[in-house]
Amino acid sequence: MNVMGQGVILKDNAIVLRVAPVSNTSRMVQWLTLEHGKLATLIKGAQRPKSAFLGQFDLFYTCELLFYARERNHIHIARECAPLTRRERFRVDWNAAAAASYFADAAARLTMPDTPQPALFQLLETVFDELAAGGATESCVYWFELKLLEALGVQPRLMVCLDCGAALLPATRQPSFVMARGGLVCAKCAAQGGGGEPVASDALAMLAGWQTSGSLRAARLTQCTVRQLGAMETLLGRFLQAHLDLQLHSRAIALEVLRQRAPVDA
Ligand SMILES: [Zn+2]
Known part of the structure; x- marks a missing residue:
């Protein structure tokens, strides 16, 4: 098979966002890469028993990817791929897989081909590593959403009044x-025409705390009531819609899975 001449060979670290069958044996893989943004590669014969790609990639792996870059479209040809981090928990833990599916979907929607977004790549690496190590809870979803908004420069302002600057916590x-x-x-500012709507202050305090934490563990270890989680779901869901035009079915699915299968409280 002669695939030389189809473009230069590039190498990058790449997270698998989506794998779609193109035929019985070929796969289209969508990746978030560190240096080339979002891209797709066709992997011909990926599922054949003797394929060099067999077992080398799967959902939510981070791989070292070599590919022939094609200029005409954004579907490149994979040349080699080797897993750097496999994150096996996603094969057996449906809660973690549901959360990761939503996060991958959000990353795919919010990134462009040929536009590196290293902060978003790093966030996905971190959150996938932490989910793979410790599993997912509903609060993990909201921690990720806060970090996603921060990575894109539109984080909610939860610490001080937008009008007078007064500290709002505790x-x-x-x-x-x-x-x-x-x-x-x-x-006081709201009464003077600042507008707005009341939000549960205990849920706000939790979100504000997670904003300053670089680890998902902060959210996973927080004991949240159903009411507090509901307030976060509504606030962040509306925020993502208002500021990123993001409203994903995969979010609703992830939250439904995480609620149905939540560990029983002691
Ligand atoms: Zn004020």
């Missing part, structure tokens, strides 16, 4: 959330 001051402005105003 959250006893009944702040209002102004969705269009992406943050909170204090009760």
Whole structure:
């Protein structure tokens, strides 16, 4: 098979976002790469018993990928691929896999071909590693969403009043959330026409704490009530829609799975 001449060979670290069958044996793989942004590669004969690609890639793996870059479209030809991190938990833990599916879907929607987004790549690496090590809870989804918004420069402002700058935590001051402005105003400014809608202050305090944490563990270890989780789901869901135009079915599926199969409280 002569695939030389189809473009230069490039090498990159790449996270598998999606694997789609093209035939019985060939696969289209969508990757988030460190240096080349989102890209797709065709892997011909990937599932044949003697294929060099067999077992070398799967959903949510990070791989070293060599590919022939084609200029005409964004579907490149994979030349070699070797797993760097396999994250086997995603093959056996449906909670973790449901969360990772949503995160991969969000990353795919929010990235472009040929546009590196190293902060987003690093976030996905971190969150996949942590899910693979310790599993997923509903609160992990909201931690990821906070970090996703931060990586894209539109994080919710949860610490101080947008109008007067007054500190709003500890959250006893009944702040209002102004969705269009992406943050909170204090009760005094809200009364003076700052607008907004009331949000449960205990849920806000948890989110504000997770914003300052670089690890998913902070969210996984927080004991949240059903009411607090519901407040986070609504606030962040509306925020993602308002500021990133992101409303994904995979989010609803992940949250449904994580609620049905949540570990029983002691
Ligand atoms: Zn204020």
